Amino acid sequence: MNAPIPLAELTAGSMNWERGTSRIPFAVYNDPALHKLELQRFFYEKHWCYVGLEAEIPNPGDYKRTEIGERSVILVRALDGVIHVVENACAHRGVAFCRARHGNVQAFVCPYHQWNYALDGRLRGVPMRHGVKREGVVQGGMPADFNFADHGLTRLKVAVRGGVVFASFDHDVESFEDFVGPDVLRYFDRLFDGRKLTILGYNRQRIPGNWKLMQENIKDPYHPGLLHTWFVTFGLWRADNRAQMVMDRHHRHAAMISTRGNAGAVSEVSRVSSFKQTMNLHDPRFLDIVPEAWWNGPTAVMTTLFPSVILQQQVNSVSTRQIVPDGHGHFDFVWTHFGFEDDTPEMTQRRLRQANLFGPAGFVSADDGEVIEFSQQTFDAKPAHRTLVELGGDEVANTDHMVTETLIRGMYRYWREVMAR
Amino acid sequence: MTAAIGFEDWQALTQLYADYAHVVDAGLWEQWPEFFTDDCIYRVQPRENFERGFPLATLSFESKGMLKDRAYGIRETLFHDPYYQRHVVGLPRLLRADEGRFEVEANYAVFRTKLSQITTVYNVGRSLDVVVRTAEGLRFARREFIYDSEMIPNSMIYPL
Ligand code: FES
Ligand SMILES: [Fe+2]
Numbered sequence: 001m002n003a004p005i006p007l008a009e010l011t012a013g014s015m016n017w018e019r020g021t022s023r024i025p026f027a028v029y030n031d032p033a034l035h036k037l038e039l040q041r042f043f044y045e046k047h048w049c050y051v052g053l054e055a056e057i058p059n060p061g062d063y064k065r066t067e068i069g070e071r072s073v074i075l076v077r078a079l080d081g082v083i084h085v086v087e088n089a090c091a092h093r094g095v096a097f098c099r100a101r102h103g104n105v106q107a108f109v110c111p112y113h114q115w116n117y118a119l120d121g122r123l124r125g126v127p128m129r130h131g132v133k134r135e136g137v138v139q140g141g142m143p144a145d146f147n148f149a150d151h152g153l154t155r156l157k158v159a160v161r162g163g164v165v166f167a168s169f170d171h172d173v174e175s176f177e178d179f180v181g182p183d184v185l186r187y188f189d190r191l192f193d194g195r196k197l198t199i200l201g202y203n204r205q206r207i208p209g210n211w212k213l214m215q216e217n218i219k220d221p222y223h224p225g226l227l228h229t230w231f232v233t234f235g236l237w238r239a240d241n242r243a244q245m246v247m248d249r250h251h252r253h254a255a256m257i258s259t260r261g262n263a264g265a266v267s268e269v270s271r272v273s274s275f276k277q278t279m280n281l282h283d284p285r286f287l288d289i290v291p292e293a294w295w296n297g298p299t300a301v302m303t304t305l306f307p308s309v310i311l312q313q314q315v316n317s318v319s320t321r322q323i324v325p326d327g328h329g330h331f332d333f334v335w336t337h338f339g340f341e342d343d344t345p346e347m348t349q350r351r352l353r354q355a356n357l358f359g360p361a362g363f364v365s366a367d368d369g370e371v372i373e374f375s376q377q378t379f380d381a382k383p384a385h386r387t388l389v390e391l392g393g394d395e396v397a398n399t400d401h402m403v404t405e406t407l408i409r410g411m412y413r414y415w416r417e418v419m420a421r
Numbered sequence: 422m423t424a425a426i427g428f429e430d431w432q433a434l435t436q437l438y439a440d441y442a443h444v445v446d447a448g449l450w451e452q453w454p455e456f457f458t459d460d461c462i463y464r465v466q467p468r469e470n471f472e473r474g475f476p477l478a479t480l481s482f483e484s485k486g487m488l489k490d491r492a493y494g495i496r497e498t499l500f501h502d503p504y505y506q507r508h509v510v511g512l513p514r515l516l517r518a519d520e521g522r523f524e525v526e527a528n529y530a531v532f533r534t535k536l537s538q539i540t541t542v543y544n545v546g547r548s549l550d551v552v553v554r555t556a557e558g559l560r561f562a563r564r565e566f567i568y569d570s571e572m573i574p575n576s577m578i579y580p581l
Binding site for chain 2: 101102199200201202203204205206207208227228229230233274276279281282283285286332337348352353355356359360361363366367369370371373374
């Protein structure tokens with residue numbers, strides 16, 4: 001199944017990389033065969049993918065249905081409190097038996113022939129296993145050597161850190177900590193420092209673009225102060241803010257770290273056309289920002305964990321954003337906003353209010369989905385062309401400023417290494 | 422259903438719903454906040470959050486000022502593909518009528534048409550509303566759109 005396919009063969013004629021990874025062929029975004037290989041190489045082996053937060057399944061028997069890549073999986077807390085992730089695919093004839101999106105159960109039962117599974121995925125019951133007796137004769141039944149242990153649900157490897165759950169189909173995957181690497185793990189731990197999380201709710205959007213474009217969007221510190229007028233006008237994200245771009249050693253994950261600077265002040269960066277010197281809020285509560293001790297300085301840290309999730313801290317708004325691809329041209333983007341158990345009611349209110357900036361309708365993020373859609377339109381129309389990511393040159397290295405596209409170049413350096421294996 | 426109101430109130434109420442749909446479908450963003458009281462609540466919330474008791478809403482405004490800020494955002498700060506939206510709103514279902522205050526529910530469907538593209542069903546659900554009588558006529562003190570269409574087709578720019 002995993003015989004390496006040479007990159008050249010996969011992309012014959014259409015994929016032409018220039019200058020390292022600073023010019024990305026449009027073909028990486030619109031090839032169904034390439035997409036299938038990406039699913040295998042990034043989502044189903046050697047990587048940890050986000051599945052949810054422990055706080056979503058607080059009690060024994062609680063479960064949540066979600067996806068890894070294009071496979072349906074169930075995050076569940078077993079009756080002994082242990083967290084498991086199993087594939088939502090019956091071992092008998094494949095039925096994706098779990099239909100509710102969340103709930104509480106004692107066991108999983110497939111409706112088709114009523115196979116019964118424990119919450120850790122072990123097969124517990126098979127109707128008519130020993131056949132059915134008629135007139136003293138046993139008819140049918142499973143073969144004598146049918147072994148329950150061989151026919152459980154596919155069990156994934158699970159890692160829980162700071163209340164966040166990751167899973168992998170690949171039981172030989174390195175530890176979650178090694179996977180993220182120390183430099184990015186620092187920022188993971190800054191947000192998920194062991195405090196209990198509280199779930200504020202979900203937003204879901206379906207974006208008609210290749211899933212990698214969302215990773216790129218959050219590895220792109222160039223655009224927020226330009227596309228998102230709010231960011232530059234209120235100083236939340238400006239090119240002259242103090243900033244750091246940090247990658248893991250493989251350049252697949254990254255943290256964009258920024259500290260809020262001069263709101264409203266005129267400077268070189270505020271001469272961009274999206275800057276609104278005269279913009280004032282009728283209701284300033286949208287930006288009622290109260291610094292929190294755990295920030296340790298930075299007002300925004302956006303962490304991309306390749307391939308499946310983005311971790312957001314933008315002032316008081318914190319969320320996870322899960323990437324669920326569906327074919328090469330679409331992905332679902334699932335936002336889970338949360339808070340911390342020691343939040344005051346005022347802080348909870350503030351997080352909810354600032355959530356107006358983010359999500360599918362957000363003042364500074366509705367437009368990200370729009371530009372991704374318009375990028376994909378061009379890629380599909382013109383597969384032999386390429387993008388240009390040369391802000392800051394063509395090298396791949398951490399920086400202490402945000403005038404760079406180095407994180408995107410880094411991600412594609414990693415992508416090429418893995419895809420060409 | 423025990424609530425009962427006179428013909429004049431009923432007529433004013435249905436006119437309010439019809440006028441509201443006209444304004445948000447015609448893109449008259451300056452007029453949109455004027456349907457609300459100063460300390461209004463306006464929310465657009467996925468049904469999942471509503472039913473599970475999660476407070477997060479996709480849009481969550483707590484004053485007419487916030488609605489004005491959204492109107493400004495649509496015009497000046499949010500980059501987006503232009504589109505038409507078209508509301509089809511069911512008859513208001515009166516849940517409770519007190520003197521000068523009505524609790525109302527209404528089913529709605531919103532269609533979206535992007536320029537030169539096929540019209541699609543964009544968002545369906547129901548609104549949970551509190552309408553109050555003011556010196557200027559009936560106004561929304563609360564409008565909550567609880568939407569079944571939990572998977573938003575890319576983005577939501579205009580208010581429902
Ligand atoms: S397919 Fe699940 S029990 Fe037969
Ligand atoms: Fe953005």
